[in-house]
Amino acid sequence: MEFKPYIPPEKSLPEYTVKAFVLGVLLSIVMGAANAYLGMYAGMTVSASIPAAVISMALLFAFKDRNILENNMVQTAASAGESLAAGVIFTFPALIVLEYYTTFPYYIVTIIAALGGALGALFTIVLRRAFIAEEKLPYPEGTACAEVLIAGDKGGSHAKPILWGGIFGGVFKLFGSSGLWAGTVEAAKAVGSRVYYIGSDLSAALVAVGYIVGLNIAFLVFLGGAIAWFIAIPIYAGQMGHTDLSPLDLAWTIWSTKIRYMGVGAMVVGGLWSLIKLRGPISRGIRAGLEAAKHRQAGGTLPRTEEDLPLNYVLMLIAAFVIPLFLLYAHILDSIGIAAIMAVIMLILGFFGSAIAGYLAGVVGSSNNPVSGITIMSLLFTALILKALGLSGTEGMVATILVAAVVCTAAAIAGDTMQDLATGYLVGATPKRQQVFEVIGVFAAAFVMAPVLNLLIQAYGIAGTPTAKENALAAPQAFLMAKVTEGVFTGNLEWNMIYIGAGIAIVLIILDEILAMKGSKFRTPVMPVAVGIYLPLSLGVPIFLGGLIRHFVTKARGDSAENPTDPGVLGAAGLIAGEALMGITFAALIVAGVAPSIGFSSNLLGVILLAGIATWLYITGRKK
DSSP, X not given: OOOOOSSOTTOOOOOSOHHHHHHHHHHHHHXXXXXXXXXXXXSOOOOOHHHHHHHHHHHHTTOTTOOHHHHHHHHHHHHHHHHHHHHHHHHTHHHHHTTSOSSOOHHHXXXXXXXXXXXXXXXXXXXXXXXXIISOOOOHHHHHHHHHHHHHHHOGGGGHHHHHHHHHHHHHHHHHHTTSSOSEEEEEEEETTEEEEEEEEOOHHHHHHHHHHXXXXXXXXXXXXXXXXXXXXXXXXXXXXXXXXXXXXHHHHHIIIIIHHHHHHHHHHHHHHHHHHTHHHHHHHHHHHHHHHHHHHTTOOOOGGGOOOOHHHHXXXXXXXXXXXXXXXXXXXXXHHHHHHHHHHHHHHHHHHHHHHHHHHHXXXXXXXXXXXXXXXXXXXXXXXXHHTTOOHHHXXXXXXXXXXXXXXXXXXXXXXXXXXXXHHHHTOOHHHHHHHHHHHHHHHHHHHHHHHHHXXXXXXXXXXXXXXXXXXXXXXXXXXXXXXXXXXXXXXXXXXXXXXXHHHHHHHHHHHHHHHTTOSOOOOHHHHHHHHHSOHHHHHHHHHHHHHHHHXXXXXXXXXXOTTSHHHHHHHHHHHHHHHHHHHHHHHHHHTOOOOOSOOOHHHHHHHHHHHXXXXXXXXXXX
């Protein structure tokens, strides 16, 4: 059956409006600043698409001439700020860790953030048709955001599962963030010289993500975690011998310093294989873009919902954004030759990193997209090339981080853009208008990134650096970037783990090809498993639970249950929306210093309530 968006192509509603522009820019700045703080403070960011959609929906309610596509434009611009913040905080603080800067010059952060992020948005234009229309990736958060927008536009009974899901998700997040239960319930036990770990995040949103992506993908994410935590960590612990660390601390230390690199190796191979497998759709997308440009020049028209930015404009903009980055590199390193090589590496890896991030956002969602892992993958390639060309010491490490900063911001924005375009695909937006608004959102947020970063560094400092103060910020991703870069240039990187991860990826690829030849419904694509290895096991457990619920709903309904408007998907969208909104609210309370705190803690209560939410999701999904 041919797909039909909520607003059909033949119907045109105002999308570029003054209020959409103003709201989009303001929310992009606010979300970007809030997530920059939260990311440096807690090592995580929260997806802003759904909160932005709900906030703009509430604000636009005051206007009579509002419409769903206008609302979609606001969330498109606003979510760019949150994603840009992730790209910035994952990389730039590494230069503080390496003691190259103590605070950042405004122009460096602003130029790299604005142009790197804009490149990420542009790189996805040739991927939109391949990933969304042809591959039909689930894009769980994009789907959830679309359902929120449609429910708000329709109202009535359609909105009830989302409304209840939003209430359950928001209240659950509020109590968890206030300390009533830990964010993660976990335990570890030493058996002889080995250590075994089990844990789960208490997150309604992650259960909802698993429900939306389905059992196959949810199982693969969990499988990656199981390989890392049930097999690799016990084996490695057994080889270490005696340690003074507790079993729990030992498991986390082994994972973060050793086993996690298996995920990087698997991601490298899986990313390259994904690009090889998708070379057909990508090349068709490029050809379609060129043909569309010729068609337009000849006076032809495309359906409104298939209009991307013309490819000739895209290529000109890419060139216009790469040149200033090249000049910036030349200025910082005082070498035109090295800057030219850096610009070429940045352009190639930026596209590949954006393609992988766009694909993974479609598999596990934007919030769980391992942008830091993609960046480390790119960082490894960059460092090895620059080292082979003779760079060493501080110069080599700084050059590597500056390239990685562009790749990271591009990948972060690419994942967000593809998610937003998936939302637009479902609601019937005009892609080229969303693509323009994405770039607008990037530029708006870029102007506040440097002041926020410097404010945090001056107020707290980064743990483990000479400028660290009391309550210093951990900045875990940036610290990892610095140590990986240092490891390449000093020769101390965990290459064995990277090779093992690459070997696991090759086995999965072979198995997936065999399953494809046999026509099996169950498949083993590499990237979800690589994500599972790279991320904590505690994230994969609730995602797997959500996938199981979807599976049992499918059996109980007696149909495919793949309709994105089934009540279970609507309920899952509500859970994601509620947790995301409360996450943003709590981030603001943390910044204001007034975050509520509950004086006692009960993890059992959290487990029971999450089980209740999972049961509600199952009951909701069974309704036809």
